[in-house]
Structure formats: C-alpha cells, structure tokens
Amino acid sequence: MERRQVAVYLGAIAAGGAVGLTAPSAGPGLEHAINPVLAALLYVTFLQVPAAELLRSLRAGRFLAAALVVNFVVVPAVVAILFAFLPGDQAVRIGVLLVLLAPCVDYVIVFSGLAGGSSQRLLAATPLLLLAQMLLLPPLLWLFMGPDLGEVVEAGPFLEAFVFLIVIPLALAWLTQGWAARRPGGQKTSDVASAAMVPLMAATLFTVVASQVPELGGSLGDVAAVVPVYAAFLAVMAFAGLAVTRLFRLDAPDSRAIVFTGATRNSLVVLPLTLALPDELAVAAVVVVTQTLVEVVGMVIYVRAVPRLVPAAIR
Secondary structure (H helix, E strand, O other): OOOOHHHHHHHHHHHHHHHHHHOHHHHHHHHOOHHHHHHHHHHHHHOOOOHHHHHHHOOOHHHHHHHHHHHHHHHHHHHHHHHHHOOOOHHHHHHHHHHHOOEOOOHHHHHHHHOOOOHHHHHHOHHHHHHHHHHHHHHHHHHHHOHHHHOOOOHHHHHHHHHHHHHHHHHHHHHHHHHHHHOHHHHHHHHHHHHOHHHHHHHHHHHHHHHHHHHOHHHHHHHHHOHHHHHHHHHHHHHHHHHHHHHOOOOHHHHHHHHHHHHOEOHHHHHHHHHOOOHHHOHHHHHHHHHHHHHHHHHHHHHHHHHHHOOOOOO
16 A cells, blocks of 8 residues: 555545535534544654654754745745735635645655655654644734734634644654553554554545535635646745755755645645634635645655655755
C-alpha cells in the first residue's frame, strides 16, 4: 500500500464522491467521524519519528525560519494576488482564505518524504505551524475580509483543534514509543499502528469527501470557479518556495520539504472550523474540500516535479 499510496488516496476520494452523490443522507453522520479519524491519522504520523529526533529537529533554526517565512509571509502575498480572481460570494471567499492561509500539518509529511524531502524536520515543525496559524489566521482574515467576517474565526475552535489533533496524538505517540522501548507488546502495538498510515489517510479523505459532496447544492458554479485559483496557487508556490530555500541556503532535502509546506494547505484540520460557521456561510466547507481534491492531484505532480526542481546536488 505504501508503494501505491497516491493511487489509494485518489481511489478513496473517488469512492467518497460516489457515496456522497448516491447516499447524501450519510453526510451528517460522516461529519462527526472527521475529527476522530484525523486524530488517529496524526497519531500514527507522529509515531514515525522518535521523540529525541523531534527535539533535535526543532534546533534546525534555518529550516524553521524558512518554514515560517514561506507560510506566513510569502503565502499571504500570493493569496492577496489571487484574491482578485475569486467569485464575489463571501462564503466562497472565506472558505478559500481559511484553507490557503493555513499550512498543512498531516499528509504534507507523506508527500514530502516521497519526493526525498526532510519529512522528520517537517514533522517536528508541525506543532509550531499549527500554533502559528491559530494566532495569525484571525488577523489575516480580518485584513482580507474586514472586521465583520473576521470575527467568525475565533480562537476557541483553533485551540480545540490544536489540543485534540496535535497535543493528544503527539503525547500518545511518545507514550507508545516509550512503551515500545521497554516491552515487546509495545513494539508490536507500534508496528501495527505505523502500518495503518495509508489506510487511515485514505479513510480520512473518504470521510471528508463523502460528508461534503451532498452540500454542493446550487453552489457548484462558484465552487468550480475556485479550482483554477487553487491550481494557480500550487504552480506559483513551487517557485516561491524554491526562492525561499535559496534565501536560507538550505540543502536539497530541506529545500524540498519547504517547497511542500508552502504549497500544501491545512484543509483537513480547517474543515471542522468551516463546519462551525453560520448557515449562510455553509458553502465554505465545500470550498475547503474542493481544495483537497485539487491538492491531492497536485501532489501527484509535485512528487515527480519537485526532485527535478530541487536536484540532489543543490548546495
């Protein structure tokens, strides 16, 4: 499954779309499964790297600085340019902003690793990236949309997401690692959990897509209009991320990881926030899911293109 994980993910998205179209009544129940399955996915993701390695990676000052610059300086600048091409619908705009301004903290690690990127350092930066977006997203949203809509993004849901999706899975992963170091049963548990990475990623994508496709309703035109914006974002961020890596003089694995973190967005973690928006902004959730669909296809291209964009001989 690991060798064919991209095909598995695309299959999960297709299956989710089929279920959403043929059994729309299942959508509300599947929405409640999004956070638990995502928390399980992040648990097995954190389990991949020992705690000591995480702590060592956090000392990589240039890498962390590059990750913060690409995500919270370069990305908002690119989004500001693309903002002019968005439909006028406020729900669509807020959905696009929520997802594009928030860096990914889950499958970016998988795709970066497939392209030879420093997935361990990217994994170590995950709590910092989520905390930074929790603090910066409300003021960024206010800058783009004004004070009225900026108020719909509150700190509470982000804090809940940080605790439930990062702190608890990370603590459980470290406890499992400690258990595995002392007991054969712990090692077996760790091995079984690690083997569940691809199925859990597929389950997450299936659950998200199946739960949100029924919500498209009459907004299909506006949602389709954001697809070119998402595609343009991926294209621009490949070269913008590369420019940041040159600025910080990173090696090839670190550079590839920075390109990926600048391009991939936090759609799966942001989705619960959009689901909590007022009814008049409900289409924002579908706009976020649309970004996931575009991005997964884009990641198939990135996995092949980024090693060519950032060759192994880079210094």
